[in-house]
Amino acid sequence: MSIALKNLPREEPFAPGHSACQGCGPAIVLRMTFKALRPDETAVVAFATGCMEVVSTIYPFTAWRIPFVHLAFENVAAAASGIESALRALERKGLFKSKKKVHVIAFGGDGGTFDIGLQALSGALERGHKFLYICYDNEAYMNTGIQRSGATPFAAWTTTSPVGSKIPGKPQFKKNLVGIAAAHEIPYAATASPAFWADYIRKVRRALDADGPALIHVLCPCPLGWRFDPSMTIDVARLAVETRFFPLYEIENGRKYRITFKVPRPKPIMEYLKLQGRYRHLTRPEYSDLVKRLQEAVDSFYHWLEHMEKATSDL
Amino acid sequence: MTVSSGELKKARIVGLTGDEAVAQAVKQCDVDVISAYPITPQTIIVERLSEFVANGELDAEFVPVESEHSALSVVTASALTGARVFTATSSQGLALMYEILYITSALRTPVVMAIVNRALSAPINIHCDHSDTLGARDSGWIQLYGENVQEAYDLIFQAYKIAENRNVLLPVMVCLDGFTLSHTLERVELIDDQDALSYLPKKLCYPFPINPERPATYGPLALTDFYFEFKVQQAEAMRQALSVIPQAMREYEKISGRHYYFFDAYGLEDADVAVVCLGSASGTMRYIARELRKEGHKVALVKLTVYRPFPTEELVSALEDMKVVIAMDRSLSFGAVGGPLFEDLRSAFYDHEKRPLIGCIVYGLGGRDLTPSDARSIFKYGLEIAKTGMVPERVKFVGVRE
Numbered sequence: 001m002s003i004a005l006k007n008l009p010r011e012e013p014f015a016p017g018h019s020a021c022q023g024c025g026p027a028i029v030l031r032m033t034f035k036a037l038r039p040d041e042t043a044v045v046a047f048a049t050g051c052m053e054v055v056s057t058i059y060p061f062t063a064w065r066i067p068f069v070h071l072a073f074e075n076v077a078a079a080a081s082g083i084e085s086a087l088r089a090l091e092r093k094g095l096f097k098s099k100k101k102v103h104v105i106a107f108g109g110d111g112g113t114f115d116i117g118l119q120a121l122s123g124a125l126e127r128g129h130k131f132l133y134i135c136y137d138n139e140a141y142m143n144t145g146i147q148r149s150g151a152t153p154f155a156a157w158t159t160t161s162p163v164g165s166k167i168p169g170k171p172q173f174k175k176n177l178v179g180i181a182a183a184h185e186i187p188y189a190a191t192a193s194p195a196f197w198a199d200y201i202r203k204v205r206r207a208l209d210a211d212g213p214a215l216i217h218v219l220c221p222c223p224l225g226w227r228f229d230p231s232m233t234i235d236v237a238r239l240a241v242e243t244r245f246f247p248l249y250e251i252e253n254g255r256k257y258r259i260t261f262k263v264p265r266p267k268p269i270m271e272y273l274k275l276q277g278r279y280r281h282l283t284r285p286e287y288s289d290l291v292k293r294l295q296e297a298v299d300s301f302y303h304w305l306e307h308m309e310k311a312t313s314d315l
Numbered sequence: 316m317t318v319s320s321g322e323l324k325k326a327r328i329v330g331l332t333g334d335e336a337v338a339q340a341v342k343q344c345d346v347d348v349i350s351a352y353p354i355t356p357q358t359i360i361v362e363r364l365s366e367f368v369a370n371g372e373l374d375a376e377f378v379p380v381e382s383e384h385s386a387l388s389v390v391t392a393s394a395l396t397g398a399r400v401f402t403a404t405s406s407q408g409l410a411l412m413y414e415i416l417y418i419t420s421a422l423r424t425p426v427v428m429a430i431v432n433r434a435l436s437a438p439i440n441i442h443c444d445h446s447d448t449l450g451a452r453d454s455g456w457i458q459l460y461g462e463n464v465q466e467a468y469d470l471i472f473q474a475y476k477i478a479e480n481r482n483v484l485l486p487v488m489v490c491l492d493g494f495t496l497s498h499t500l501e502r503v504e505l506i507d508d509q510d511a512l513s514y515l516p517k518k519l520c521y522p523f524p525i526n527p528e529r530p531a532t533y534g535p536l537a538l539t540d541f542y543f544e545f546k547v548q549q550a551e552a553m554r555q556a557l558s559v560i561p562q563a564m565r566e567y568e569k570i571s572g573r574h575y576y577f578f579d580a581y582g583l584e585d586a587d588v589a590v591v592c593l594g595s596a597s598g599t600m601r602y603i604a605r606e607l608r609k610e611g612h613k614v615a616l617v618k619l620t621v622y623r624p625f626p627t628e629e630l631v632s633a634l635e636d637m638k639v640v641i642a643m644d645r646s647l648s649f650g651a652v653g654g655p656l657f658e659d660l661r662s663a664f665y666d667h668e669k670r671p672l673i674g675c676i677v678y679g680l681g682g683r684d685l686t687p688s689d690a691r692s693i694f695k696y697g698l699e700i701a702k703t704g705m706v707p708e709r710v711k712f713v714g715v716r717e
């Protein structure tokens with residue numbers, strides 16, 4: 001499927017005028033998401049507590065031109081399950097009719113997905129609700145002021161993984177969310193990046209067409225939390241892919257792996273790290289060891305992905 | 316509940332446990348979405364409902380969630396979509412839902428939840444007391460308590476009627492005592508399926524249901540400038556419930572022949588001492604009250620069916636001529652003046668000119684049996700207070716080892 005800019009819908013279900021920061025990666029991704037909808041489709045969105053819910057629905061205003069539901073932080077997958085189940089029951093019983101096909105899309109930040117919301121997400125994926133879960137990953141709890149999450153990368157600074165004389169940033173590595181989702185053997189799981197917009201929109205499209213739950217994990221740079229200039233959001237996002245720091249791939253039915261943007265000649269990760277204040281300590285010689293470990297982890301994961309792609313190519 | 320004498324369709328009479336009766340009522344309400352998680356002694360409710368769905372006896376989505384937190388989240392979101400929904404839990408399950416309880420009520424979703432009352436851990440205990448639901452008394456839910464299996468069954472229908480009323484739109488808990496009611500087989504008169512649906516017409520149960528053709532934002536952020544107004548509207552809805560509840564109960568009487576009110580009073584006409592309690596203890600207490608009255612003691616029993624909203628004025632005018640009122644609490648409020656029911660009652664009388672002496676009994680924690688002799692001692696305690704004119708203990712424990 002090819003995605004052409006001129007064919008994208010002009011509608012903006014996520015309207016301008018919200019109060020996200022300049023250069024907010026998640027806001028860009030929200031807007032792009034709905035470019036995947038066909039004219040005969042619409043969506044109901046459910047949000048976990050977090051920056052995007054907060055900036056888009058400050059009463060009495062709303063940035064949403066489609067139905068928006070927010071219940072709490074850790075239960076967005078359950079909320080989406082409830083909406084999807086209700087629509088199915090009501091339609092069957094003749095109490096709900098829609099001219100357009102209605103998709104249910106849940107959005108959670110990395111905290112709401114990797115950590116506190118993981119149980120509800122796992123339950124919803126296992127039950128097989130027909131919905132799309134999008135994790136907008138800005139690699140920390142941004143809404144509460146940049147605390148580390150299970151998605152914060154190794155050695156990164158956050159306010160709860162400070163760069164101290166004994167512990168220089170986050171000691172743990174990031175969780176493999178797509179791997180966790182794929183282990184539920186759902187029809188479709190993928191990573192994505194706002195710098196690769198056509199790839200993202202194509203993935204949303206595939207996810208919406210999947211016969212069952214789908215999950216997309218989008219890396220969304222956060223100028224405030226990652227400490228870079230707001231004009232650089234897309235550049236930072238692109239470098240994450242071009243250094244193989246955040247590879248773009250998809251997994252069908254939990255089995256078949258495909259790298260959707262190959263990076264044959266990766267740039268060194270330092271190119272990506274040095275743009276961001278949260279990694280500033282890593283430019284100091286005494287931390288070269290941390291950079292080395294990070295580079296090794298990045299190389300090893302990409303290498304593994306290539307193996308998986310090859311090994312599952314005939315599935 | 317009392318039985319009225321008017322002409323009614325011949326009711327179908329069956330033997331059901333409390334849990335089965337609740338499931339039967341939920342089926343007759345033609346719910347659209349059920350989501351629940353197993354916990355003793357609630358489990359049979361969900362088992363029966365999943366059988367009804369699996370057998371095609373009930374056309375509903377059954378969402379077998381991974382926790383109670385998700386169960387309440389699912390039904391709250393389903394209710395926003397317009398579905399008639401049901402969930403059920405007990406004790407630890409309700410405690411796990413705590414965060415969402417406030418969201419369900421604040422979003423004004425007409426969720427009905429059966430709570431099979433059970434003590435809270437620790438120590439872990441599966442038997443009845445009311446610590447679970449009384450701990451949730453400030454969460455903005457209406458709370459109804461059944462005395463027996465018939466009441467548990469009847470209250471489910473009335474709960475939907477109240478919850479879905481446009482002037483109320485609040486979630487309702489129907490509480491029944493663990494094991495004593497949930498697992499005890501009793502005679503139940505079923506209402507007719509058609510009558511059930513004429514009492515609860517099938518429709519979208521939320522006035523502004525999620526619909527992409529009429530987009531709305533549910534669950535926004537509201538700060539210092541608007542939050543307070545939302546809360547005052549919830550308080551107003553609770554106040555409205557005070558007039559909607561008796562009306563829903565009267566309409567239910569028309570199809571069932573069974574009369575409900577905020578409370579059920581026995582012996583108040585000439586009594587000096589009234590005991591007020593919730594749930595299944597009422598049966599034992601009423602039986603003993605009858606004995607004592609035969610012995611010439613002027614005692615009465617008030618069984619409270621509606622605990623939230625607290626029917627303050629109605630209770631005050633029913634009890635104002637008592638010399639003594641004893642509140643029976645089956646839960647503790649650690650460090651408080653007394654048990655929750657006691658505190659509500661005593662504060663209800665504070666600015667009333669006629670004020671009975673009010674005592675607090677705490678009984679039955681963790682399923683400790685309330686024996687007839689305990690019941691007798693509670694009335695005797697009240698009669699003693701009436702004689703001496705003083706309440707000797709702020710909180711008196713009954714049925715506990717010394």
Ligand SMILES: Cc1ncc(C[n+]2csc(CCOP(=O)(O)OP(=O)(O)O)c2C)c(N)n1
Nearest residue numbers: 049050051073109110111112140141142143
């Ligand atoms: C149960 C609960 N715990 C904590 C919070 C406080 N809280 C609100 S948003 C948030 C962080 C959200 O982080 P993330 O999911 O990564 O989304 P982001 O804010 O980065 O968009 C936290 C900790 C909460 N609302 N609810």
